[in-house]
Amino acid sequence: MSHQEPSLPLAITTNQFGEQYLPSINKNVFTSHGSKHAFQKQFKNELWETGTFHIIVGTDSGLLIKYIIEHGIPEDSRFLFIEPNSLIDTIKTLVPDLEQYSNQLILCTPDEWEEKTVDLDIDPYILDNTLRLTKSIAAFDPTLEEYERLNIEINNKLESTVYAIKITDTSARFISHQLKLISENYNPFYLLNGKFKNKTCIILGGGPSLDNHLPWIRDNKENLVIIAVSRIAKEILNAGIIPHMVFSVDPDIVSFDLAKKLFTLPEKVLFVYSNHANAELISQWHGKCAYLGPRYPWESKNEKENIMPHGPTVTNTALMAAVNIGFKRVLLAGVDLCYSKNGVTHTKGSEEADAGPFLSNEGQWVETYEGEKAFTDMQFVYATKLLKGQAEYAKENGTELINLSETAVKIKNIAHIKPENIEFEAVEDSIWDIIDKHIPSYCPTTNKSDNLTVIREIEKHINIIGEIESLAKDALKENQQLFKKNKDNEFNKKTNIKLAKIHKKLSEKYPSETALLQSYGSIFFREFIKPAVTEDWKEKELELSRNLYYNAIIESITEFRKLLKKTLKRTQSRVAEEKSPVDLSHSIKQWQEDGQPGRSKLWITRHQEEYKNLDEDTKKQLQDMVEDFEKILVTENMEWRNECKKSTSLDGVRAKLDKMMLQKNKEGLINMREALSQLKNQNEQAVSLQHLCSGYILAIEGKSQASLDELEKVLEEETQEQALKVMLTLSIDLLEKDKAETALERLSEKSQMFTPHYAEFLKLQNKYEKSIFTYTEYLKDYPDDIPVWFSLGKLYHEINEIELASMVFDHIIEHDPSNEAAQSYVEKIRQSTIS
Known part of the structure; x- marks a missing residue:
């Protein structure tokens, strides 16, 4: 229909x-x-x-x-x-x-x-x-x-x-987090390069299909290197699964709140993270760790070879890391990159799943491995786009990718095989032995030496940006002199030469450092890089442009120097953790400033003999911080929970359903109806929207009467233009004239574009007086609508109101002298009058 x-x-x-x-x-x-x-x-x-x-x-x-x-x-x-x-x-x-x-x-x-x-x-x-x-x-x-x-x-x-x-904007936020982690970034993940050749790993994402695969993963854990994203620590622990590696990339504090259960994992688990991941999570971690990406945000001879993080999601990063260290086969579970049929985005037990289906989010519809359509949001859309490229890269590197879930987004070069059909080769080496052999555990002596190297790097860079700052200040002084003309009305050529030398020195001696300052201080440079309204720049505009540029460099240096000094202070506190005799005053103060009470627990664990010899006041300080940390680990994150609940709001759902009807998206409407039925709060609005879904589904199926019956149960405020248009068509198909009239009347109330159609329908029902009233009310607002004037004239003519018809047609000709249809009626009226 x-x-x-x-x-x-x-x-x-x-x-x-x-x-x-x-x-x-x-x-x-x-x-x-x-x-x-x-x-x-x-x-x-x-x-x-x-x-x-x-x-x-x-x-x-x-x-x-x-x-x-x-x-x-x-x-x-x-x-x-x-x-x-x-x-x-x-x-x-x-x-x-x-x-x-x-x-x-x-x-x-x-x-x-x-x-x-x-x-x-x-x-x-x-x-x-x-x-x-x-x-x-x-x-x-x-x-x-x-x-x-x-x-x-x-x-x-x-x-x-x-x-x-x-x-992709490597701005202040990411650089700041990178420097905050600089002491923890001591084991590059590259240490595992080539150590897992001919082996199979499985990456566990947080998608809703993960629940279906946990029993199989538990039964086959001896054959797999298990890699989990940090946020699902609680779910896999509840399933009795200990991952070999856990990955994290997000710098935001919510990643700490979602991954608190990590702190109950054994020390042998390898925590792999991007160089700008959340510091509260990484700095309080008690086990083995390795970082991805460069340690320093600037070029350094102390930089170690490493594998880069590849976002945007932690799953993208884990996949590329697995391919780059040589896994022969990578299985994916819970890597859905789309919503489940009932609108859930994450695995059971997560805050998102507990909040209920996400119904009003904008996004797209994608195809799954089982050949059905599933809804996905923009973050998943972008992750899928990059995953396609990563899958191609994996294929070129000889790594086979398999998604175990049939409800995941279908992606080229990632096959779908059911878990029961996966075959394994015998595992010769212990996975834990490989990790233990190649990733060093925390060593106080090595760590102290490493942090002293970091301190020298930071101090060196503070000096370098000081030199750049001096050059930028010199450039500002020279720029003010550049356009001052001499007695011969010539520009100051010497100043121009000096400015050129400064620019050359910055670009040749400090190219990477200047680029870093532009990146870190991008907020200061945006005024400089915004397009000018006029293309013909004059002297004053060129002077202003240079001023903006060098001032931006100076402002960026001012802020970056503050960050480097904070980083220096934090790194010095790490060195102080290993001092003998013990003096923890500096370190404790730093832990408190950083909001990392868990470092007190780490220190006690790593320095048990030294702890015994501490004075009672220091012991109490440490124990108080340990208690604070334990409280944090069991405190629920209400802010994130409330954010998840906002995503389950019904605001915008009606408009989303209307769009699906326009697109004849029957599968999406079925999924939305299922999701709405899963809501914990089955209020009047939720029930009404389910009726709207059913009405649209039945209309697409051509079941006119059943569709109309459902749509009539929808609340008036949820029955907007799209639903009324469907009800109108259904009523006409079913010869339900009264219902068709009601639908048109309501459409006319919502938009006067429907008023002429309503008036015409009334005429066809022989409701002439009401039709005339409707036409005339419309024409008061739209006096130039000639086609509607013509319809009114025809109506008068049909009911033999000849004088009124003549007035209408004369009005049309007055405004549109070439209107042949109106002229024809005027002639008919003239002829009938003569006869």
Whole structure:
């Protein structure tokens, strides 16, 4: 059964304020108060932020562009408007003077917008968190299906772009965490390179399918090198599985909260982490460890060869690490990269699973190994994209990848084999022996020596950035003199030569250090790298540009020096942990500052004889910190739990279901209905949305009566335009005239674009008086809608109200002298009068 949309004519009308717009797009929004009032109400002040990049779907018949131009484009802001191909020429006609604003305001089609964001230099705005994706009023509750599609498509692509740019931005956050871990980064993971050739490992992710595979993993653990992501420590421990390796990459504190059960694992477990992982997790770890990536954020002869981390997710990182150290075969379990059919994103026992299904998230539908469709969010979409490339790399390196889960996203070069069909070769060496042999345990003497090397590195770099700072200050002084002309009106050539020498020294003697400062202090450089509004720079602008650049270097050095001094102090405290005679005052203070009471427990374990000889006050300090640490490990993370609960909100679910109906996504609707039925709180709204799902599913299946019965059970506030249009079509198919009339009446109340259809339907039901009233009320708001005037004239003529019909047709000819249909009726009326 097809669901025909009412046609949307591109008639242009003028409201009482003299504003031209498209009623088929903007309905009756601008009828009573005009566009300025509507925009102020909709957007308030959010369009007037300085230094902001706005991507706006739709232009509200061009009036939103005019509104922004009239107000004035805020300083350093950009506006990119996107209109469907079917509207673009009409909008350009309505806003003829667009070209003069092309450096700051652009109108483009869906095929052009990504290229235009590059032209307008979007990256600095993304990194500054000043990118805004906004819907015009028309796109917010779209009449045009193209807007609905655009909203989804642009949001998906933009989320992926933002995610990609942000995770590759080696800015202050990651460098700061890298330096915070510098003392713990002493065993490079490269020590295991080539030590697992011809062996099979299994990577355990946190996806919902993991639960199905835990019994098989437990039964086959002697044949596997078990690699787990840190967040599932609780789940695998409850299943009786001890992993050989645990991986972590996330620097955020939530990764510590989710992985607390790690601290109950035995010391022999190898903790592998990226060089910028969470310090609270790594610095309090009690067992063997190895890091990924470079130890120092700058080039150093003390840098050890290592394997790089490959994100964005910990699973991506673990997979590439496994391939790079030589595993012959990598199995995946719980690496779903999509939601389960009931909307769950993570394995049982996780905060996400306990919170319930995630229903309103934006994302995409993907194919699983079992041939069905599954929903996934943007983080998973990006991880999947990179995993495809990693799978190709694994194939080239001779590593076979197998996903055990049939409900995981299907990815090229990753096969799916059921666990019971996996065959193993005999394992000759003990996995624990390999790890123990090649990854050194903590050694006080070695650790102290290593930290002394780190201290020398830090002190050396503090001196280097001091030299760069002096050069930048010299450059600022010279820059102020450069454009001061002499008596012959010539520029200061000597100053220009000095500036060139400074630039050359920075680029040749300190290239990596300068690049590091630009990366660490990217927030200071963004003003320098943002595009200028004018292309023809003058002397003052060139001077300002250099000032911005060298000031940014100085500001970056100021902040980076603070970080290096903190790092130096922390590293000195690590050396103090191994001093004899024992003096822990410096170390205890550092542990408290870093929020790492667990280091007291580590020190006691590693220095049992020294602990016995401590004074009672120091012993008490250490024991108090041990108790604090133990309390932290058993305290529930309510903040993360509440965040998970927010993700299970029903806000936005109705709109998501409407989109699925537009796309005829029956499988997705079935999954959403199942997810809604799993909600712990089966309130009125949840039940109503399940009826909406069922109604849409039955409509797609062609079961008109059953579909209509379900849709009539939906709450009025959840019965929006899409549902009403489906109900209208179903009612007509079933010859339920009264229900069809009710659906059209409700559609007309929501949008006047449906009013002419409603009036026509009333006429067909011989409800002439009501039809005439409906037409005339509509024409009060849209007096230029000639086709509707014609329909009204025909109605008068059909019911023999000849005088009124004549008045209507005369009105049409007055406004449209070439209207042959109206002229034909006028002639008919004239002939009938004569006869």
